[in-house]
Amino acid sequence: MNKNKRIFSRTAICAMAFSLVFASGCGSKTEEADNGKITVIVKSQDPYWDAVKNGATEAASELGYTIDWQAPENEDVAQNSFVEDAVKGGSKAILIAPSVADGLEDSFKVAADKEIPILAVDTDIKSDYKLSCLATNQDAAGGIAARQTEALVPEGGEIAVMGHMQDSPTAIGRFDGYFKNLPHTTDCRIPNGYTDDNELAPNTIKARQTGGQPVFTLVDVKFCNNDADLAVEGTLELINNHPDLKVIYCTNQTSTVGVGRAIDQLGLKDQVQVVGFDSSDEEIKFVEAGVLDGIVVQSPYNMGYLGVRYAVKSINDYSIPSAIDTGATFVTQENLNNEEIQMLLHPENY
Amino acid sequence: MAANNKKENGKSANVFLIAGIALVVFVAYSMFLGYRLYTKLTGTYNNIQRSLVDVSTIKDNLLMVNRDVLLIIADPNSNAVDNVHEITNCFNDIDRCMKDYEQVEDREEKEFRRYKQAKTFINAYHKKILSFQEMYMSGAENSESLRLDADRAKLLYTQELQPLQVTALEMFDAAKDIGQSNSESQIAMVYRTLDIFMGLMLVALVGGEAAIIIIARMAKAQSAKLDKREKELEAFDSKLKVSKRKMNEMAVMNILTGMKNRYALDEDISGRLETDNMCVTLLDIDNFRQINDIYGYDFGDEFLGMVSDKLKEEFSEHAELYNIQGNQFCLVFKDSVAGSQAMRLSEQAIQVMNNVYTISNIGLQLSATGSFYNYHARECANLSALLVKMISGIRQGKARGGNVLITVM
Numbered sequence: 001m002n003k004n005k006r007i008f009s010r011t012a013i014c015a016m017a018f019s020l021v022f023a024s025g026c027g028s029k030t031e032e033a034d035n036g037k038i039t040v041i042v043k044s045q046d047p048y049w050d051a052v053k054n055g056a057t058e059a060a061s062e063l064g065y066t067i068d069w070q071a072p073e074n075e076d077v078a079q080n081s082f083v084e085d086a087v088k089g090g091s092k093a094i095l096i097a098p099s100v101a102d103g104l105e106d107s108f109k110v111a112a113d114k115e116i117p118i119l120a121v122d123t124d125i126k127s128d129y130k131l132s133c134l135a136t137n138q139d140a141a142g143g144i145a146a147r148q149t150e151a152l153v154p155e156g157g158e159i160a161v162m163g164h165m166q167d168s169p170t171a172i173g174r175f176d177g178y179f180k181n182l183p184h185t186t187d188c189r190i191p192n193g194y195t196d197d198n199e200l201a202p203n204t205i206k207a208r209q210t211g212g213q214p215v216f217t218l219v220d221v222k223f224c225n226n227d228a229d230l231a232v233e234g235t236l237e238l239i240n241n242h243p244d245l246k247v248i249y250c251t252n253q254t255s256t257v258g259v260g261r262a263i264d265q266l267g268l269k270d271q272v273q274v275v276g277f278d279s280s281d282e283e284i285k286f287v288e289a290g291v292l293d294g295i296v297v298q299s300p301y302n303m304g305y306l307g308v309r310y311a312v313k314s315i316n317d318y319s320i321p322s323a324i325d326t327g328a329t330f331v332t333q334e335n336l337n338n339e340e341i342q343m344l345l346h347p348e349n350y
Numbered sequence: 351m352a353a354n355n356k357k358e359n360g361k362s363a364n365v366f367l368i369a370g371i372a373l374v375v376f377v378a379y380s381m382f383l384g385y386r387l388y389t390k391l392t393g394t395y396n397n398i399q400r401s402l403v404d405v406s407t408i409k410d411n412l413l414m415v416n417r418d419v420l421l422i423i424a425d426p427n428s429n430a431v432d433n434v435h436e437i438t439n440c441f442n443d444i445d446r447c448m449k450d451y452e453q454v455e456d457r458e459e460k461e462f463r464r465y466k467q468a469k470t471f472i473n474a475y476h477k478k479i480l481s482f483q484e485m486y487m488s489g490a491e492n493s494e495s496l497r498l499d500a501d502r503a504k505l506l507y508t509q510e511l512q513p514l515q516v517t518a519l520e521m522f523d524a525a526k527d528i529g530q531s532n533s534e535s536q537i538a539m540v541y542r543t544l545d546i547f548m549g550l551m552l553v554a555l556v557g558g559e560a561a562i563i564i565i566a567r568m569a570k571a572q573s574a575k576l577d578k579r580e581k582e583l584e585a586f587d588s589k590l591k592v593s594k595r596k597m598n599e600m601a602v603m604n605i606l607t608g609m610k611n612r613y614a615l616d617e618d619i620s621g622r623l624e625t626d627n628m629c630v631t632l633l634d635i636d637n638f639r640q641i642n643d644i645y646g647y648d649f650g651d652e653f654l655g656m657v658s659d660k661l662k663e664e665f666s667e668h669a670e671l672y673n674i675q676g677n678q679f680c681l682v683f684k685d686s687v688a689g690s691q692a693m694r695l696s697e698q699a700i701q702v703m704n705n706v707y708t709i710s711n712i713g714l715q716l717s718a719t720g721s722f723y724n725y726h727a728r729e730c731a732n733l734s735a736l737l738v739k740m741i742s743g744i745r746q747g748k749a750r751g752g753n754v755l756i757t758v759m
Contacts, residue, residue: 062460062528140509147506181505299517306520327513340474343467350467 033064038311039086040304041070041079041096042122048253048278048300049097052121054348055304056095063312065092075099083107086116093117093311095304098125101169105129117314121307122300123170124323131314134307134324136298138170141328142177145275145296148330149182149216149247152273152293156214157246159184160238161221162231162259164252166191171251174277175221178249183208184216191221219245224255231258236266245272253278256295260286279331279345287333294332301347302326369561376554383547391540397454398533404451405526409519411440411447412472416515419479423503434483441476448472461528468521475514482506606651607658609673615680616733618670623736625727629683629692631669632721632740633699636752638677641714653714656707664702668695674737689724696722697755704753717753719744724757 040056042049053069060067068091070082079099086094087110094111098104098120105127108118112129120133149159159182163171176195183200190196200208200215208215219242224231231254238245239262248263250256256276260283263269273293276283286292303326310320335341343350418433418440448469457465482503602614610618622628635657642650654677661679662671669681669692681699683692703718721743723736730736743758 059524062464062524062531064531137509140505140513143505143509147502302517305524306517309520309524324516325508325513327510327517338474340470340477343470347467350463350470 034066035064036090036092037066037068038093038095038308039068039070039082039089039091040121040307041082041086041094043072043075043097043099045071045073047280051300051347052097052304052307055301055306056308057304059305059308059312063308065308065312067308072099078103080104080107083118084110087111087114091116092315093119095119095121095307095311096125097122101125117311119307119311119314121303122298132310132320132322132324134303134310134326136303136328137177137323137325138173139177139180140325141277141296141298142174142179143181144328144330145174145249145277145294146178146181148294148332149178149249149273149275150214152275153216153246154214156183156216158219158242158244159216159247159249160219160242160245162234162238162248162250162255163191163221163223164226164250164255166223167193168251171223174251179218182216183214184218186218188218188220191223194221216247224258226252226254228254228258228261231255232262232265235259235262239266239268239272247273247275250274250276252276253280253283256292257282257286260291264289264291284336284345287331287336290333294330296328297331297341297344298328299326299344299347301344365565369565373558380547380551387540387544387547391537393456394533394536394540397456398530400454401451401526401529404447405522407447408444408451408472408522411444412475412515412519415440415479416512419482419507419511422483423500423507437479437483444472458528458532461525461532464521464528465525468518468525471514471518471521475511475518478511478514482511604673607654607673609658609662609671609679611672612674615672615674615682619682619736620733623725623727623730623732626685627724627726628685629687629689630723630725630736630740631681631683631692631696631699631755632674632723632737632744633679633681633696633703634719634721634744634748635677635703636717636719636748638716641716645712649709652709653707653716656709657703660702660705660707661699665695665699668692692724693722693755693757696720700753700755719747719752720755721747722755722757723759 038056038060040053042052049071053067056069057067068086068089070086072079072082077099079096080103083094083096083104084107094116096104096118102125104125108127108129111118117131118127118129120127120130120135122135124133124135161175163175165171172194179196180198183204185199185205186196196218205215220238222234222238224234231250235248235258238248248259250259253276256274256278257280259274259276263272263274264286269289269291274286274291276292276295277298279295279297283292283295287295306324306326310324313320329341329344331341331345415437418437422430422433451465602610602617604611619628619630635654638650641653654673658671658673658679661681665671665681668687669683672680672682674680681696683695687695697720700718700720704715706713706715708714721740723740723743725736730739739758743756747754747756
């Protein structure tokens, strides 16, 4: 009889305890879903890609996926094996920032045969299997830089270019987009593969000059082979060779930093306007100091974030646009502290 | 044993009390829990609905703004004023929805963070549109160099406005997705809790039923045990009564003769001495001692038994008979017997005692001496005084040689 009583009282206590536990547990978060992994292959281990990784990881976490991050030593490493490993590893989608303009098609086909969506991020690539590209439209980025150059130097003048790699599609896109939108004439040789078919006609030049509108003259195009020191040397040459130089246009982070260092050393920040790309800490300091007059900043975080969201949409059979321009913003000393610019530069704080 | 029983009953009562309290607490708590779950579910559904309405209104307005910008670019002369007005209205609507979205409580941190990013993109987009309006329309008059022609306006739209709008829309979708997924998991959790809760209720119900059955069986067993004990007690009590009666009888009876003894006589007449008249006779067997001496006590006892049986047989009808001491007998005559009759009966009694009694083929005849007292109320204070008078009568008779009835006064 005592045993029965014990069992009865213990059962009652257990039931009460359980209901208490469940009541207090109500409202707590559930465990996150595990829908699989998405492989993200980038070009190198440069800090620039960290922002892509952050964006991708956050989107994946929100949508119940994990990120399989693949970053080769440098841009010379072939990316085919990463794509094939992703297929073998059971990835649900592949996001890739292609280092090359072609040569990945066979690997892409292997993935496409298994119905794994492929999306390009940061850099576009021509492919029959790529579903979409999320990148800054380089032509548009060049256009933004051109319009801002015009606003910065309304009187026009001599302009030189510090490109990062002569055969880089990014450099070509940014050069072409820039000079397509900048009212200019050319007084130098244009490198092979670059397009400069928007020179002003002589009568237009006259009309603009009469109307007080700026006209620029492209006087030199140099390349630094992605080496900041070479960019410094190149800048010194440009200044020596073109004493009336008004603007130096740089096509990536390395070339911008090199040119900034040279202008800073020479104390020419008020004479020469520098318009560059990207947003390393050194560049931001140069912007704050007025050495750099403006930098075109992409949004690698958004590329990663939106890239994963669109990848998940295609996994779930939603149609997605074939190209998504993640935009570019011109950052100057004036707007540097605006909320939208700070969010672009430090997305982890927002 | 009785103490244990009491303890056992006390424990049973405690079990019922605890079970009752537990049941009340459980039911009250269940009602509270049910109410809480219902409130939570309703709140979550309302939040989802409110957020969906806000986000879809924001997205509709953004798309309308986009359409208006395109219309302005297409033909600024005919569309500008109306469209600019509409853009302003759209952004007012977006502001209102954003404020409403922010008022919803219990948003997850991730969702709110994404929402804030979307809001920043919208603000940047709005700012850009305002500067676009200025450059394209009125502001262009101030700075000729900034005048936008239709081609440049299109470029500015595709290169600077559209990416902001697309990103803002996507970020809003992301915030909505996170909120929805969070709400869905909350709803799933509520339903899961309800399932478990129902299961617990079922367990409690089955457990309660089982407990009632167990307790009922316990009570039944207890009751059977009590019945058995009650019967045992009754049996014990009746035995006790018999023993008591026997003991009482033994106290007032002479075991040898089966007649009442001196105590009984005391009991019977002491109370009457003060008030009643009565006839009393004391009889004493003459020379009885010799029988004991000659034939032994057993023989004497046997003789006394036979004499007393004969007396009972002859006189029980008229008097109450007492064997107050060994060979002494006392007859208290009933009220219906008159004094003279009593005296005659007393004489007969002496005759009866004088008969020959045969024991183990030995015939014995002993005479007896009697003392008759026609007693009147208040003549004696107590039985001893009465007996003293009567024994003195016996002595007188024995002094005369016995076998005689002496009347005492």
